[in-house]
Amino acid sequence: xxxxxxxxxxxxxxxxxxxxxxxxxxxxxxxxxxxxxxxxxxxxxxxxxxxxxxxxxxxxxxxxxxxxxxxxxxxxxxxxxxxxxxxxxxxxxxxxxxxxxxxxxxxxxxxxxxxxxxxxxxxxxxxxxxxxxxxxxxxxxxxxxxxxxxxxxxxxxxxxxxxxxxxxxxxxxxxxxxxxxxxxxxxxxxxxxxxxxxxxxxxxxxxxxxxxxxxxxxxxxxxxxxxxxxxxxxxxxxxxxxxxxxxx
Amino acid sequence: xxxxxxxxxxxxxxxxxxxxxxxxxxxxxxxxxxxxxxxxxxxxxxxxxxxxxxxxxxxxxxxxxxxxxxxxxxxxxxxxxxxxxxxxxxxxxxxxxxxxxxxxxxxxxxxxxxxxxxxxxxxxxxxxxxxxxxxxxxxxxxxxxxxxxxxxxxxxxxxxxxxxxxxxxxxxxxxxxxxxxxxxxxxxxxxxxxxxxxxxxxxxxxxxxxxxxxxxxxxxxxxxxxxxxxxxxxxxxxxxxxxxxxxxxxxxxxxxxxxxxxxxxxxxxxxxxxxxxxxxxxxxxxxxxxxxxxxxxxxxxxxxxxxxxxxxxxxxxxxxxxxxxxxxxxxxxxxxxxxxxxxxxxxxxxxxxxxxxxxxxxxxxxxxxxxxxxxxxxxxxxxxxxxxxxxxxxxxxxxxxxxxxxxxxxxxxxxxxxxxxxxxxxxxxxxxxxxxxxxxxxxxxxxxxxxxxxxxxxxxxxxxxxxxxxxxxxxxxxxxxxxxxxxxxxxxxxxxxxxxxxxxxxxxxxxxxxxxxxxxxxxxxxxxxxxxxxxxxxxxxxxxxxxxxxxxxxxxxxxxxxxxxxxxxxxxxxxxxxxxxxxxxxxxxxxxxxxxxxxxxxxxxxx
Numbered sequence: 100x101x102x103x104x105x106x107x108x109x110x111x112x113x114x115x116x117x118x119x120x121x122x123x124x125x126x127x128x129x130x131x132x133x134x135x136x137x138x139x140x141x142x143x144x145x146x147x148x149x150x151x152x153x154x155x156x157x158x159x160x161x162x163x164x165x166x167x168x169x170x171x172x173x174x175x176x177x178x179x180x181x182x183x184x185x186x187x188x189x190x191x192x193x194x195x196x197x198x199x200x201x202x203x204x205x206x207x208x209x210x211x212x213x214x215x216x217x218x219x220x221x222x223x224x225x226x227x228x229x230x231x232x233x234x235x236x237x238x239x240x241x242x243x244x245x246x247x248x249x250x251x252x253x254x255x256x257x258x259x260x261x262x263x264x265x266x267x268x269x270x271x272x273x274x275x276x277x278x279x280x281x282x283x284x285x286x287x288x289x290x291x292x293x294x295x296x297x298x299x300x301x302x303x304x305x306x307x308x309x310x311x312x313x314x315x316x317x318x319x320x321x322x323x324x325x326x327x328x329x330x331x332x333x334x335x336x337x338x339x340x341x342x343x344x345x346x347x
Numbered sequence: 348x349x350x351x352x353x354x355x356x357x358x359x360x361x362x363x364x365x366x367x368x369x370x371x372x373x374x375x376x377x378x379x380x381x382x383x384x385x386x387x388x389x390x391x392x393x394x395x396x397x398x399x400x401x402x403x404x405x406x407x408x409x410x411x412x413x414x415x416x417x418x419x420x421x422x423x424x425x426x427x428x429x430x431x432x433x434x435x436x437x438x439x440x441x442x443x444x445x446x447x448x449x450x451x452x453x454x455x456x457x458x459x460x461x462x463x464x465x466x467x468x469x470x471x472x473x474x475x476x477x478x479x480x481x482x483x484x485x486x487x488x489x490x491x492x493x494x495x496x497x498x499x500x501x502x503x504x505x506x507x508x509x510x511x512x513x514x515x516x517x518x519x520x521x522x523x524x525x526x527x528x529x530x531x532x533x534x535x536x537x538x539x540x541x542x543x544x545x546x547x548x549x550x551x552x553x554x555x556x557x558x559x560x561x562x563x564x565x566x567x568x569x570x571x572x573x574x575x576x577x578x579x580x581x582x583x584x585x586x587x588x589x590x591x592x593x594x595x596x597x598x599x600x601x602x603x604x605x606x607x608x609x610x611x612x613x614x615x616x617x618x619x620x621x622x623x624x625x626x627x628x629x630x631x632x633x634x635x636x637x638x639x640x641x642x643x644x645x646x647x648x649x650x651x652x653x654x655x656x657x658x659x660x661x662x663x664x665x666x667x668x669x670x671x672x673x674x675x676x677x678x679x680x681x682x683x684x685x686x687x688x689x690x691x692x693x694x695x696x697x698x699x700x701x702x703x704x705x706x707x708x709x710x711x712x713x714x715x716x717x718x719x720x721x722x723x724x725x726x727x728x729x730x731x732x733x734x735x736x737x738x739x740x741x742x743x744x745x746x747x748x749x750x751x752x753x754x755x756x757x758x759x760x761x762x763x764x765x766x767x768x769x770x771x772x773x774x775x776x777x778x779x780x781x782x783x784x785x786x787x788x789x790x791x792x793x794x795x796x797x798x799x800x801x802x803x804x805x806x807x808x809x810x811x812x813x814x815x816x817x818x819x820x821x822x823x824x825x826x827x828x829x830x831x832x833x834x835x836x837x838x839x840x841x842x843x844x845x846x847x848x849x850x851x852x853x854x855x856x857x858x859x860x861x862x863x864x865x866x867x868x869x870x871x872x873x874x875x876x877x878x879x880x881x882x883x884x885x886x887x888x889x890x891x892x893x894x895x896x897x898x899x900x901x902x903x904x905x906x907x908x909x910x911x912x913x914x915x916x917x918x919x920x921x922x923x924x925x926x927x928x929x930x931x932x933x934x935x936x937x938x939x940x941x942x943x944x945x946x947x948x949x950x951x952x953x954x
Contacts, residue, residue, distance in 0.1 A: 186869075217866055
């Protein structure tokens with residue numbers, strides 16, 4: 100479902116994730132094909148429970164597919180060992196969660212430097228990188244604050260800074276504005292635009308059309324299937340487009 | 348009534364829902380209540396059976412004995428002021444008893460076949476003395492495996508065992524008083540030729556007819572005599588014995604009933620001291636373990652508390668519900684501990700086999716039941732009160748939101764850990780999140796290692812016995828049983844604590860662990876971190892358990908028992924280092940399973 104000419108950074112083929120057995124079988128993700136090019140921002144929208152977050156987990160190696168393939172930068176990761184997956188998450192993927200998932204006992208800068216420390220960087224280098232990121236994201240003055248002393252938007256900025264700590268190939272964001280008020284949402288919106296402009300590859304799962312509007316492409320997901328793809332530079336493809344009468 | 352029913356129902360349902368945790372709670376309190384019961388039953392065993400025996404055998408208030416040359420003076424005691432009844436003087440001779448190829452020294456007392464009003468030994472099996480028949484003191488009969496109907500030889504002459512009996516006129520074997528001229532020694536005697544010739548070693552007591560005793564003694568002058576006296580005022584027995592009736596020549600040997608009581612129950616007292624000390628240590632361990640367990644459960648019950656409050660439950664009702672289930676567990680643990688303690692105590696009171704009620708019938712008193720129940724409830728309430736009140740006072744809205752208790756921030760430790768390998772980095776931060784739990788973990792290990800230190804000292808001390816003469820072989824066996832009980836319960840509870848603390852840490856850190864894995868930590872690193880978060884406090888606890896814990900506990904035991912610390916061998920440095928290392932190793936092994944399970948929880952489910 101991609102028209103990218105170059106090798107995609109992230110590729111999924113026939114991706115499927117099933118839970119339960121027999122009559123209780125649930126296909127959370129049901130045969131997804133997806134290519135994401137370097138520097139591209141892709142948004143995935145859909146109703147609650149349609150499998151968006153599960154797809155994101157599979158793409159980032161947090162969960163294993165029941166079948167299908169996932170490749171990152173040309174390497175298949177679905178058959179990686181746990182150790183290799185962890186190493187991949189450490190260096191190639193950055194996560195941004197709806198609930199921020201910051202360590203409450205760590206300051207903003209300590210949270211941001213954590214992935215670098217886990218990757219074995221020296222404390223000094225990790226700290227320097229964390230401070231740079233916080234500075235870039237306008238949080239230099241909040242670096243020593245605990246998460247409880249930050250606003251929702253600031254927390255999500257810290258979470259984004261943490262995701263960028265190891266300069267990942269791709270940032271996966273799961274409902275990044277889901278817990279934010281309007282002002283904070285605009286704040287994060289601007290941040291994602293900046294990331295987009297800087298060439299960071301992004302995959303964003305969201306309910307928020309404004310966030311989706313920052314993407315190059317937007318997918319609609321229903322019942323574990325990507326049913327529609329919209330090029331935000333114009334035109335739609337896929338089943339939903341067909342259903343809506345936009346295509347033959 | 349309705350409220351009580353609700354509280355009970357909610358408590359029972361929650362216990363049923365979390366069976367493993369309920370079982371761990373039960374084990375923790377049960378260990379403390381069992382040991383405490385054992386200690387208290389031993390205390391009662393130290394006094395009650397002797398009192399019963401005195402009553403059942405018309406026990407004497409004073410026992411006097413002398414050589415044949417002093418026979419007249421002994422007889423004169425019968426008419427001394429305050430003496431109301433007497434039996435004897437009876438002849439006594441030393442002899443060698445042979446049974447199944449085993450030779451033992453005995454003191455044979457010659458008695459009449461008829462009953463007397465003072466010191467009439469109670470026959471437990473068979474009959475009282477008759478010509479050619481020997482009656483064996485019960486504890487001695489147990490020790491040398493003699494039974495009614497069997498045959499023994501005394502100084503080469505065959506006697507039929509016609510009875511087994513008990514007396515209050517002499518402490519049971521192996522603590523027998525010495526009535527004969529050559530003298531006796533209880534405990535080991537070095538075979539270096541320095542012991543006086545004819546000295547009786549750990550003599551047992553047998554009764555024959557007077558005629559048989561006289562026939563055993565080759566020379567009538569070699570016989571000793573024993574006289575049993577009843578006083579008008581038994582409370583004056585010690586004063587009577589202290590006079591020694593030494594108005595002519597050397598004093599007569601006299602022993603008051605309180606002296607006999609002390610000798611008869613010395614072993615039970617020592618065992619009791621060990622068990623009571625063990626019970627207090629175990630109570631500390633139980634409080635440490637329960638605090639962690641209850642804290643973890645309370646954190647898990649935040650939402651339940653919110654629902655109760657939202658449904659109209661007052662803070663008092665919420666606290667009552669939270670306390671009730673622990674009180675229920677405590678009551679069950681108290682009942683089970685009392686039963687197990689009472690049933691197993693006889694195994695540790697073997698010296699009382701020679702006393703009425705001493706063997707197999709250790710009984711519970713109301714004071715024991717009350718104290719054990721109070722300690723069980725106290726342990727439960729102390730461990731539960733703070734989290735229960737905290738839960739009851741929490742905001743309903745935040746409780747309904749199931750907001751976790753914020754972790755503690757230890758800035759310096761976080762900065763220090765940044766330069767460490769990933770498992771240690773995470774471990775230090777895991778530990779730093781809950782300092783109270785770390786303190787409880789350190790305390791738990793420190794208490795355990797202190798106990799192990801004392802056990803090492805006592806084991807070495809008993810290993811030197813009976814050569815030092817403080818205890819006989821039989822007594823050493825009994826005390827070793829006590830130490831074994833102590834060791835098994837102590838180590839079991841410490842193991843339970845280690846697992847409980849690790850599991851509480853795993854549950855509390857499931858979110859942080861999942862996040863660390865999402866950020867690139869491997870499950871092995873997270874597992875190692877969760878285990879290391881227990882091992883590091885264990886190392887500190889083990890060191891503190893040796894210095895100063897072990898020294899302080901041992902000193903406390905010496906102060907309480909009046910012991911002489913110079914008589915014992917303290918563990919050498921390599922032993923102490925080994926204790927610390929083995930402790931850390933065992934904690935690592937014990938914590939590895941819950942840490943492994945915690946490190947492999949699916950990340951996506953948790954996040």
